[in-house]
Amino acid sequence: xxxQEILNFLEKQPxxxxxxxxxKKLGLKVKKRMKKNEVYKLLRxxxxxxxxxxxQSESAKQTVTEKIDQIPSSYQSDRLVLLTVNxxxxxxxxxxxxxxHEKINxxxxxxxxxxxxxxxxxxxxxxxxxxxxxxxxxTCRSYYxxxxxxxxxxxxEIGYKDQERFxxxxxxxxxxxxxxxxxxxxxxxxxxxxxxxxxxIGEVLIQPVERISIFSPSSAVSGGGKQ
Numbered sequence: 514x515x516x517q518e519i520l521n522f523l524e525k526q527p528x529x530x531x532x533x534x535x536x537k538k539l540g541l542k543v544k545k546r547m548k549k550n551e552v553y554k555l556l557r558x559x560x561x562x563x564x565x566x567x568x569q570s571e572s573a574k575q576t577v578t579e580k581i582d583q584i585p586s587s588y589q590s591d592r593l594v595l596l597t598v599n600x601x602x603x604x605x606x607x608x609x610x611x612x613x614h615e616k617i618n619x620x621x622x623x624x625x626x627x628x629x630x631x632x633x634x635x636x637x638x639x640x641x642x643x644x645x646x647x648x649x650x651x652t653c654r655s656y657y658x659x660x661x662x663x664x665x666x667x668x669x670e671i672g673y674k675d676q677e678r679f680x681x682x683x684x685x686x687x688x689x690x691x692x693x694x695x696x697x698x699x700x701x702x703x704x705x706x707x708x709x710x711x712x713x714i715g716e717v718l719i720q721p722v723e724r725i726s727i728f729s730p731s732s733a734v735s736g737g738g739k740q
Contacts, residue, residue, distance in 0.1 A: 515563065516560040516561075516563040516564050516567065519535075519539075519556055519557075519559065519560040519563070520557075520560055522535060522556075523553055523556060523557065528549075529548070529549040529552060532549065532552040532553060532556065533547070533552055535556065536552055536555055536556055536559075539556075539559060541555055541556075541559055543555070587608055587609065587610075587611075587614075588608055589608075589609075589610040589611065590608045590610070591608070591609060591610050591613050591683060592607060592608045592683075593605070593606075593607045593669060593670070593671050593683040593684065593685040594606055594607070594685060594686060595627075595667060595668065595669045595685040595686055595687075595688045596688060597688050597689065597690050597691065598657070599690075599691070600663035600664070600690050600691050600692065600693035601659060601660055601661070601663060601690070601693065602657060602658070602659055602660065603627065603657070603658050603660060603667055603669075603688060603690065604655065604656075604657055604658075605625060605627070605655060605656045605657075605658065605669050605685065606654060606655035606656075607654060607655070607671055607683070608654070609650070609683075613682060613683070614650060616673075616682060617650060617671065617672060617673045617682055618650050618651075618673075619673075620673040620674065620675065622647065622673050622674035622675075623647065623648050623649070623650045623671070623672075623673055624645060624646070624647055624648070624671070624672055624673060624674055624679060625645070625646055625648055625656050625669060625670070625671050626643060626644065626645050626669060626670045626671075626672070626679065626681070627643070627644040627645075627658045627660070627667055627668075627669045628640035628642070628643055628644075628667065628668050628669070628670070629641040629642040629643075629644075629660070629662060629665055629666070629667060630666050630667065630668055630687070631662070631665040631666045632666075635668060635687075637681070642662075644658055644660070645679075646658075660690065662690070663690050663691065663692055663693035663694075664689075664690060664691065664692040664693070665689070665690055666687055666688070666689050667687070667688055667689075667690065668684065668685055668686070668687045668688075669684070669685040670682075670683065670684045670685070671683050
């Protein structure tokens with residue numbers, strides 16, 4: 514029940530039984546020997562608390578709105594990040610400093626490129642395939658690339674075109690798309706309660722990799738022998 518509803522109720526001069534019933538409904542502590550005026554006072558105090566809560570709530574909403582309005586459009590970080598979405602889709606997003614933004618935008622030909630660099634040491638020119646798209650840096654801060662090859666390695670660049678020559682400005686991280694079909698394998702994994710996992714391949718048993726104890730320098734003995 515809102516504050517104004519309680520005040521409207523009290524203006525009608527309800528009976529003490531009606532006032533007590535409302536107070537109990539609101540979760541207020543009502544004593545048996547309370548007089549009508551005391552119950553009215555209890556309800557008015559509760560309405561005042563409701564008003565304070567409403568004021569705090571409005572203040573909090575205003576603060577959140579102000580903080581949202583203060584979120585910058587850019588953090589001036591010069592970042593280009595490439596993420597895998599699924600075997601045939603990758604997502605590229607960027608944040609540019611004012612200097613980098615102007616450097617790319619002055620040509621009027623902002624471009625993002627995606628390179629398939631599976632099994633190669635990428636040097637900027639030896640990618641298997643190159644995918645290119647023009648972007649508007651004024652309205653666009655991300656781009657999705659549909660890629661034909663799953664289980665492949667990709668890296669991206671953002672830059673601009675000088676006539677027909679691409680000038681890279683930022684390069685992203687490398688990312689790998691997952692396979693789009695189950696791996697063909699004859700390995701069987703068995704788990705025995707209380708024991709470590711053992712992987713079997715045909716008749717060969719392969720024990721799992723185990724951690725070794727690392728001795729601190731203080732416990733090492735020179736010469737490698739025991740004392």
